[in-house]
Amino acid sequence: MKTEKKDIVIIGGGPIGIACALEFQKRNWDYVVIEKGALTNSLFNYPKNMTFFSTSEKLEIDDIPFISNNAKPNRDEALEYYRRVTTSNQLQINLYETVNSVQKGAQHFTIESSKSTYISNQVILCTGFYDIPKMLNIPGEQLNKVTHYYKEAHNYTLQDVVIVGASNSAVDAALEIYRKGGRVTMVVRSEHIGERVKYWVRPDIINRIKEGSIKAYFNSEIKSIEDHQINICTPDKDIEIPNDFVIALTGYLPNFDLLSQSGITLSDDKKAIPNYNPETMESNVQGLYLAGVICGGKETHKWFIENSRIHAKKIAEHIESIKE
Template sequence: MKDLDVLIIGAGPIGIACALECKKRGWDYTIIEKGALTNSLFNYPLNMTFFSTSEKLEIDDIPFISSNPKPTRNEALEYYRRVSTSNDLNINLYESVIDISKTETTFNIESDKANYKSKKVIIATGFYDIPNLLNVPGEDLPKVFHYYKEAHPFTLQNIAVVGASNSSVDAALEIYRKGGNVSMIVRGDAIGERVKYWVKPDILNRIEEGSITAYFNAEITEIKPTEITINTAEGKKTIPNDYVIALTGYQPNFKFLEKAGIEFSKDGKSIPNYNSKTMESNVEGLYLAGVICGGKETHKWFIENSRIHATMIAEHLAQNI
């Protein structure tokens, strides 16, 4: 049994920022991460470019130097890896938390590798692990992907990209340029408003010229081995299909949070209950940090505007440890 001052769940950028704050104050801490370091960033598309500039992705005032104003996925991985290793942070990777229970003064944390006792717990697990499903027949076929890595496997194939967000648009354009026959299935009537401003004209022009076929106000109703059926404003259509890339967003692990005792808003947004000044949840001593604070509003918090959570938590913890 390991006794800690602070146990941090999640080794993304915000979890790392929390660890840096703990180390500066001399607290006994550990990060537990069920995947790789910055696991969500690792699972981003290989050629992804951030919307944010590099200085807005910095943590603890450690400079992030990139080749261009907007860094790439690989540059971000290198930055957070160097921050973690050069500061010799206590991080346990590929270890999953199974249960969190609270006694009067401490938390008992059980993982698949060890048991811990900690005075405080910070959950900074993000939201990238659980995709929003289409819930249609055939979604379990091996041709359906909820994550996109690179375009090469889809060359000379009929590809349906579901969604109109940044990730969907990036995938559609990259696959088209690598020789795939791309159709976009979009529930709304237009490409998403938050699509990167330097990318949006590109996708609109490709749709207008017919290089990419876009079905707006449309939804997939069935997926079969060689085709998909979609409902459109003009009625039902069946189109040839080899792969479906359903980039319909992701959500936090609400069951894990509920099991830890965290309460949520009842407005359909499932925003967890926390103090916006201290980031402490309704469970005393249990803090939330990063994008997980937005519940289903996964666009509300991201690295550049949630970096401050680490300092806010540390300042409150300093009064209680």
């Protein structure tokens, strides 16, 4: 396996990884971005008809204009924008390459990937959180009818579909599948639809539930999944309902294994927030920086593109101050 020397290795090729690459390229630093999937892999795996909560200008990086047909851009427009930013600026990005380990040595980092070994002075971790779903940990979750991701509604037409969760992704999936002719049931642990659901969508799902178009069990959990039914625990009683598919949209987690293996410590509470300096974005490991959603630990709603774009500039300015 070949060994490459770089000033900086950026792990994660999402919008924030691209923003870091732009900042470093402007300073003529020798960097590389390593992404385990497609460019902006998390966005690529979003539902096909997803619309962002943010307006297009708040998704822009490095003051490069993001023009969309509507005030709030959709998934395809975002993919095109970040692809254009990457290709037009000829950013150095290696796709479909998985980072297996990050080791801090006396004078540099050693990064082992599925394709190469890298030696670098600094490492930026901006791997997001969309790759590791929160599991239900119940019998039957391993069945082929169960998924933790939702792409589109067509294959659920005329099917009995259970959606677990009440976040933006769960609500979007429930409404789309219902409107494509699926028989939708939602199973929600809390007592109502999530407060963070997009303000123009929340009334829609509430009204569909009230009129009975979508069935919802609140304060309820799935106990087990079987080939042709699911078993639900509700406040009144345990029930069985016919079922063809289960879409468990209960959230996702950062790659805590990579964080810990790299030497980054996490808070002791349930939030598991990584240890870093918010002024410089440097972690407790000197030379190892965090950027983007990963900074929030399990609080994955805290950081998103529009409020973490500034991380790239903070990191670049700190590294530049060290070089001086």
